[in-house]
Amino acid sequence: MASRPKTTRSSTRTKAATQAADPPAPTRTTRAVSKTTASSSTAASSKKTIARKPLVNRNNSPEIKPSSRNAAPKLAAVTNTASSIELPPDTDKEPIKAFLRIRPCLDDAEATYEPYLEPLTDSSVRMTDPSSSSAHSRMSTISPSSIYTFSHVFPPDTTQSEFFSKTTLPLVRDVLEGRNGLLFAYGVTNSGKTHTIQGGSEAGSAGIMPRTLDVIFNSIEGLHGDPKYRPVRLQGIELAAESNEPTTIRLPSKNSSPALADVLEDDLSSASTFGTDTDPTVLKLDRNYEYTIWLSYAEVYNEKVYDLFGALEAGASSAVQTPSGIPRSTSNFLNMPVPSNKAPPPLLTRKALTVKPSPASDADGDAASAGKYIAGLRQVQVRSAAEAKGLLRVGQLHRRVFGTLANSQSSRSHALVTIKVLRVHRGERNDPACIQTARLTVVDLAGSERTKHTHASGERLREAGNINKSLMVLGQCMETLRANQHALARSLQQGVKAGTQFDTRDVKRGLALVPFRHSKLTEVLMDYFVGDGRAVMIVNVNPYDTGFDENVHVMKFAALAREVCTNPAAAVSRIPPSPTKLKANGIRPSSSHRRKVTISLGGPGKKASEAHLEVLEEDEELDDGEETSVEDDEPINPLVNALFDEVEELRMQLYDAHLRCALIEAETREEVMVEMEERMRSMEDMFTRRLMRVMEHNEEKLDAKLDMIQRSRVLSKVAVPRSEGGYSDSIADSVESDAIGQLRMSDVGEGEYDEAESSVAGRDGDYESNDSDAYVHSTSDARSRTPSPLAGKGKAAPKRQSTIRPNAKLSNAVVSDQETETETEDEIETASPDDNDDEDVETDGILDEPTESESASDSEESIEDWTESEASETTPARAKGKGKAPAKLVVAPSKPLVMAQAKRTQGQVQQGRKPTGKASKTVAELEQELDELSLGDEIDPEDSTVIIPNKKAREKAMGPGMEYVPGKGEVDPGKKKKR
Numbered sequence: 001m002a003s004r005p006k007t008t009r010s011s012t013r014t015k016a017a018t019q020a021a022d023p024p025a026p027t028r029t030t031r032a033v034s035k036t037t038a039s040s041s042t043a044a045s046s047k048k049t050i051a052r053k054p055l056v057n058r059n060n061s062p063e064i065k066p067s068s069r070n071a072a073p074k075l076a077a078v079t080n081t082a083s084s085i086e087l088p089p090d091t092d093k094e095p096i097k098a099f100l101r102i103r104p105c106l107d108d109a110e111a112t113y114e115p116y117l118e119p120l121t122d123s124s125v126r127m128t129d130p131s132s133s134s135a136h137s138r139m140s141t142i143s144p145s146s147i148y149t150f151s152h153v154f155p156p157d158t159t160q161s162e163f164f165s166k167t168t169l170p171l172v173r174d175v176l177e178g179r180n181g182l183l184f185a186y187g188v189t190n191s192g193k194t195h196t197i198q199g200g201s202e203a204g205s206a207g208i209m210p211r212t213l214d215v216i217f218n219s220i221e222g223l224h225g226d227p228k229y230r231p232v233r234l235q236g237i238e239l240a241a242e243s244n245e246p247t248t249i250r251l252p253s254k255n256s257s258p259a260l261a262d263v264l265e266d267d268l269s270s271a272s273t274f275g276t277d278t279d280p281t282v283l284k285l286d287r288n289y290e291y292t293i294w295l296s297y298a299e300v301y302n303e304k305v306y307d308l309f310g311a312l313e314a315g316a317s318s319a320v321q322t323p324s325g326i327p328r329s330t331s332n333f334l335n336m337p338v339p340s341n342k343a344p345p346p347l348l349t350r351k352a353l354t355v356k357p358s359p360a361s362d363a364d365g366d367a368a369s370a371g372k373y374i375a376g377l378r379q380v381q382v383r384s385a386a387e388a389k390g391l392l393r394v395g396q397l398h399r400r401v402f403g404t405l406a407n408s409q410s411s412r413s414h415a416l417v418t419i420k421v422l423r424v425h426r427g428e429r430n431d432p433a434c435i436q437t438a439r440l441t442v443v444d445l446a447g448s449e450r451t452k453h454t455h456a457s458g459e460r461l462r463e464a465g466n467i468n469k470s471l472m473v474l475g476q477c478m479e480t481l482r483a484n485q486h487a488l489a490r491s492l493q494q495g496v497k498a499g500t501q502f503d504t505r506d507v508k509r510g511l512a513l514v515p516f517r518h519s520k521l522t523e524v525l526m527d528y529f530v531g532d533g534r535a536v537m538i539v540n541v542n543p544y545d546t547g548f549d550e551n552v553h554v555m556k557f558a559a560l561a562r563e564v565c566t567n568p569a570a571a572v573s574r575i576p577p578s579p580t581k582l583k584a585n586g587i588r589p590s591s592s593h594r595r596k597v598t599i600s601l602g603g604p605g606k607k608a609s610e611a612h613l614e615v616l617e618e619d620e621e622l623d624d625g626e627e628t629s630v631e632d633d634e635p636i637n638p639l640v641n642a643l644f645d646e647v648e649e650l651r652m653q654l655y656d657a658h659l660r661c662a663l664i665e666a667e668t669r670e671e672v673m674v675e676m677e678e679r680m681r682s683m684e685d686m687f688t689r690r691l692m693r694v695m696e697h698n699e700e701k702l703d704a705k706l707d708m709i710q711r712s713r714v715l716s717k718v719a720v721p722r723s724e725g726g727y728s729d730s731i732a733d734s735v736e737s738d739a740i741g742q743l744r745m746s747d748v749g750e751g752e753y754d755e756a757e758s759s760v761a762g763r764d765g766d767y768e769s770n771d772s773d774a775y776v777h778s779t780s781d782a783r784s785r786t787p788s789p790l791a792g793k794g795k796a797a798p799k800r801q802s803t804i805r806p807n808a809k810l811s812n813a814v815v816s817d818q819e820t821e822t823e824t825e826d827e828i829e830t831a832s833p834d835d836n837d838d839e840d841v842e843t844d845g846i847l848d849e850p851t852e853s854e855s856a857s858d859s860e861e862s863i864e865d866w867t868e869s870e871a872s873e874t875t876p877a878r879a880k881g882k883g884k885a886p887a888k889l890v891v892a893p894s895k896p897l898v899m900a901q902a903k904r905t906q907g908q909v910q911q912g913r914k915p916t917g918k919a920s921k922t923v924a925e926l927e928q929e930l931d932e933l934s935l936g937d938e939i940d941p942e943d944s945t946v947i948i949p950n951k952k953a954r955e956k957a958m959g960p961g962m963e964y965v966p967g968k969g970e971v972d973p974g975k976k977k978k979r
């Protein structure tokens, strides 16, 4: 037995007798010491190489079947990933497992989103861009729909217990049997990583971490060992009595109130999880072994590593540190009085820890696989699951108080909980060389920050930059590892094919440098990728989130991870040099950083009050005197470093550009809105003005019309003597024709007023002549006259023919109103269908041949009389008074009418009844006046109404041999029945 060494390597030597019980027998003996015992001769003989063989229960996972263990690792998780190199059978390798967990819909707001993730099978999902039809997606380079495969897909209704047993339980078994394991949760913010790792406080909602602790302590019940030795570094052990480090940490006392711990109690019990839920699972273990469990809790924040179990000082002056390092109540910030709002915020100082390369002695002289450890990280022994959970809750509080798990509950740091299991055979408990060390690290990665969506700035932006950088480096490491493994496999294949012997060291020398060193996260985890152990990746996705693009990156990352094999030959990866080299080169990564933290007291969402703290984060101490590995002396590749910095710089620039774009877009939208509003306003003003003008114009017009009607009534008092032969005949004719017109137009409504107006206007004019031209002009124009604005809506506004009778003899003829009306009525009656043997509507009065005497009469008077009678007759009351049914509007064929009128006029001219030039002029003026009044509306020829000539008139107008043919859609007046 070796005399009590201060520090020694742990042994993972396997007992042949015990391993026989565990199928497939060969146990990992990674750090096996050369010292052998009788029972360990088997292990000793298989020391180095066997140490890297697959572990006892590689088939723990339901996915790995014994038959497939020797098969080439399954590659290409994503359907659109091309690479598929057939690796030669290598039982040392196993690809990282990737499990997808789909978060359920939590509230109504999320339910409005259509989930963009659809599980296809137990191991595949389809992801479809919800905005694939939008313009945005056309600009995006991301494929709108892809299928991704995983080791297993867990739908939203998966219980915590089920998820734990399928993903983590095999790792728990491994660690209890002496093998390392890594589990990390990856996903965007709010995707459920923390819920998966820690869980909730409700029954059955405990996450992976508390369940792991439960299962470990359930399984080692009665197998607790003596903590004579304690773990150090990554895989070393040392005598506990000789250590300066405390083996336990006293939990904050609840009695020492008021303290931060008290006011954060709500958080401890609810949000910080580890509720009362316990997992009853018990693993069957070799009962010849004794176990001690050690816990450490670190966080990587802003590219610095902090110990969440560390002694924290509430201000430099009040810091009291016990010799043992256990924080006293006065020095423990959790027992610090709640800072009031008025007082200056207390200063909390914490020191970043250094990540150092493990000495080669910790890995049997193999520095390459020794990995790196966090120097100064406390590893605390825990004896029960409850104690472990309590300790983790303190760690959670530390994260909260230091602002890395601030009020939003969003993790701003990567949290690493490492459970170390020291196992030793009962018969060799005093032999440190026989102690096996295995560790399981559970990492709750900070959410890959969507700076584009969250519009982070200042401190948040810096955090986001560092989070993204570390995740990016993790991806780069995976990428390089995969490339190296493929390159190695290709070389091996070629060598096998060629049947030549070649030195794999030559190939390894040409492999790319894995950039673990460029992020603290990868530095700390590198041992799992280059050394021994199994790695499991949990991909959390919230399919109701708007961050489709970010989730695509997460999926691609998972696909990449599945192509990386862990537990490869350690020499595949070459370890980058340690930070000490950076110091030697004069490069300091960063300096101390001071920032303010505000904590909501009373639990999240309650916001009872706030506490303000100031946090000073000091840089890690760089110790050149530490034992370093051989690989650490390799020169830094400045190019890789510069490239990483540049990538990060570009990423920030891209973010800035996105931000600028968003601002410009918002400003432009604002400007456009203002301009549109202005335009709409000006348009509204313009239309209002126009409307007012039209209304004024209409009013004027109405006034004018009323005026005309009034005047026409005054003039209608002028009587025309009946006895004066042709003269009175002319009036009678005029009235008759008008009455017929009235009958025909009785449904015209207001259109009549136009006609009346026209007639009255004609009366006003100085009409002295019977000029046939003027007559024709008047007739044809009447058809094209604009309908009156008084016409009913939706109704054709017809124009009646201004049948000015040029042959009216009106000189000195004065007829009383009464007489005129009587005459008119008589004439209408005369013109009624009953009295007319012609079936057509009579308009004889219009087209009657004037007599000689009539032609010689004063045309002006004739017009006045005719107009008067027309105006009288056009009133609906009159027509109604006759008891006539309203006549239908009949649009007479305009062309034949014009011809008839023209002919008639010609006849009139021939008979010397030409209107005087003065009369012609007056009519034109009248027309013009009416046109002006008509507001320039569009003229619809169909709206014109003409008086239909009767058969006799038509015959006269057309002449012998001519036949009247009605136009299309016109009513043949010849067929018109009596009404």
Ligand SMILES: Nc1ncnc2c1ncn2[C@@H]1O[C@H](COP(=O)(O)OP(=O)(O)OP(=O)(O)O)[C@@H](O)[C@H]1O
Residues within 6 Å of the ligand: 102, 103, 104, 106, 156, 187, 188, 189, 190, 191, 192, 193, 194, 195, 196, 200, 409, 410, 411, 412, 445, 446, 447, 448, 540
């Ligand atoms: N499987 C689940 N069942 C029920 N609730 C869940 C589930 N997964 C997540 N949640 C809830 O979703 C919310 C966000 O989850 P969580 O805090 O775990 O996200 P996260 O990925 O850790 O976010 P961050 O990276 O910001 O810390 C929490 O309220 C959590 O309770």
